[in-house]
Amino acid sequence: MDEPNPPDLTLRQLQIFWVVVHACSLTRAAKQLEMRQPSISQQLSRMEKLLGGKLIRFVNNEMRLTPAGEFLRDEAGRILGAVDSAKAGLSEFFSGRRARFAVGALPSLARNLLAPAFAQLAASGYHYSLDILEMMPGEAIEQLHGRTIDVALITGYATRVRLSPGLKPIVIGEDAQLLAVPRAFPDLASITAPESELEPADRAVLESTIRYAFGTEHTHRVNQWYDNLLPGSTTIARCRTFESALAMVEMGLGSAIVPQLSAFQGGRPLFDVRLYALPVAHREIIALVPEHYVTLQSLRGFLDALKAAAAAMITPTAAPVPRFAAERLKAFTGPTAG
Secondary structure, X not given: XXXXXXXXXXXXXXXXXXXXXXXXXXXXHHHHHOOOHHHHHHHHHHHHXXXXXXXXXXEXXXXXXXXXXXXXXXXXXXXXXXXXXXXXXXXXHHOOOEEXXXXXXXXXXXXXXXXXXXXXXXXXXXXXXXXXXXXXXXXXXHHHHOOOOOEXXXXXXXXXXXXXXXXXXXXXXXXOEEEEEEOOOOOOOXXXXXXXXXXXXXXXXXXXXXXXXXXOXXXXXXXXXXXXXXXXXXXXXXXXXXXXXXXXXXXXXXXXXXXXXXXXXXOEXXXXXXXXXXXXXXEEEEEEEEHHHOOOHHHHHHHHHHHHHHHOOOOOOOEOOOHHHHHHOHHHOOXXXX
């Protein structure tokens, strides 16, 4: 009697392996996959038994791929990409020009770009459905790696991290950086030395900075801006969103450097603060997508709508760059940062 054929490796197992590899943690992978951690461990063990060798080892609680695991990681990316592309293409073919995308985006980008882009798409021949998940850039990239979202709408700073082969960054637009101070604050336009020209109470507010902490290279860059602009400043709070920082500025607690889109919605201010332009590089707005999706007509239409929304944004003019800022930040004036 012939021996029964051994079970084949399944697409689900490849997906689980792919998510675990890019999450670098069984706990994070379980959250993304909505599975229990023991179930993930069982699936990985079955894969290793089926394939005849170890794929992943844990050394001092750090996950490391074996050479075979590295090989499977690259192959799994190509296989899953091809399957995703086929499914998306067939969906367009059979569904009568309908498309659904899960988009992970910063809150300010979701408000200012996704809403007007969706309005434009509603008037097109395609019928789009968007699943919008507001999240920080690191989480968006992680979920894009794990194939739980289709598009990450983030900033160019975030794309400096290691990306999986097959992810394509597409520039959508750019966003200026502004200095936010309380509304009742004295006009800074002609100030050349705030340390000596401002009243002690006003100087104390200006030098009480509210910063955001993403743990990225850009965070270090912004800290350099603060150090040069306000060398005597102290950090009174760290926030995970710019909106939280602006709320604290509105309360008169301090100052903050924020991107323009965090302070406005559809051209109207969201916070009662005074805003000044800063002579520093703008931030790029990036759509990060799987490379195999780029040929899909529906995705091209979605990206074109995002670019059109960025180009048509109403961006109220902030007050001119204060004199002291122009002098102290001149080393940071340059082309758009990516």
